[in-house]
Structures are given as structure tokens and as C-alpha cells.
Amino acid sequence: MAKYASPPRLALAHFLEELAPVIEVLVSREPMLKGYLRSTTVTCGSPGCRCAAGEKHPAWVLRIPQGSTTRNRSIPESAFRHLEPLTEEYRRFRQAATRFRELMREAAKAIADLEVARQVDPDNQIQRIREGK
Ligand SMILES: [Zn+2]
Secondary structure, eight states, X not given: OOTTOSHHHHHHHTHHHHHHHHHHHHHOOOOOOSOEEEEXXXXXXXXXXXXXXXXXXXXXXXXXXXXXXEEEEEEOHHHHHHXXXXXXXHHHXXXXXXHHHHHHHHHHHHHHHHHHHTOOOHHHHHHHHHTTO
16 A cells, blocks of 8 residues: 555645645745725816716725725825735735645644544454464
């Protein structure tokens, strides 16, 4: 039988290689911004503008989660190019954190399964010793 044939052994055998890219994301020094960018349309407030007649301007909103609420900040197009990589890094970090917790649960389950699978019956062992096997 192959050394890593069973599912819990396979899970542990691949644990480090699955964990490595996740750790890379988590320990990065790239700055990140806890927020989400959404496209929207706005009116500028100028009474003579086409937006007053319903032809609104395209714009971006930065949604910033704060506790149980979300704060919305409208941002100009130029700010989008600066903020997008920061929010994208936050999204990557959150994904990596979720994957990290999944891998930890899978590893803990594999270890618990192996602890059961590898145990021998003590009475059976004593019996075998007595019988000289
Ligand atoms: Zn306008």
C-alpha cells in the first residue's frame, strides 16, 4: 500500500504545498483598503447640466464597511485607478484568510482520522504477546 493512499494521509501530504501560496498572500506587505468599488451614476448639481435632464454622469462609489453599517464615498474616475489595486489586495487577503481556515480545519480532521485509524486494540496486542505471535 502506498504511503499516502488514504484521504487523511493525502490531505496532510499536500498540506504544506497548499498552504504555501496562501501564506504568501497573507504575509505580503502590499497595502490594502477594506472597501469595495461599485460603478454608479450621479448628478453634479449644476442646473444647466445634461444630468439634470436625466443623463447622469458615470461615477464610482467606494463602499466602506464599518461595523454593522457601510459608508459610501463617491470618488472621481482618477481616484478609481489608485483605489482599485488597494481594494483588490484586500479581496485577495480575505480569500487567503478564508482558505487558511479551511486548510486548518481539513488538517485537524485528517489528524483526528489518522489518530483513530492508526490505533491498535490493547487487549488484542496483549493477547498476541501471550500467544507468542
Ligand atoms: Zn451634471
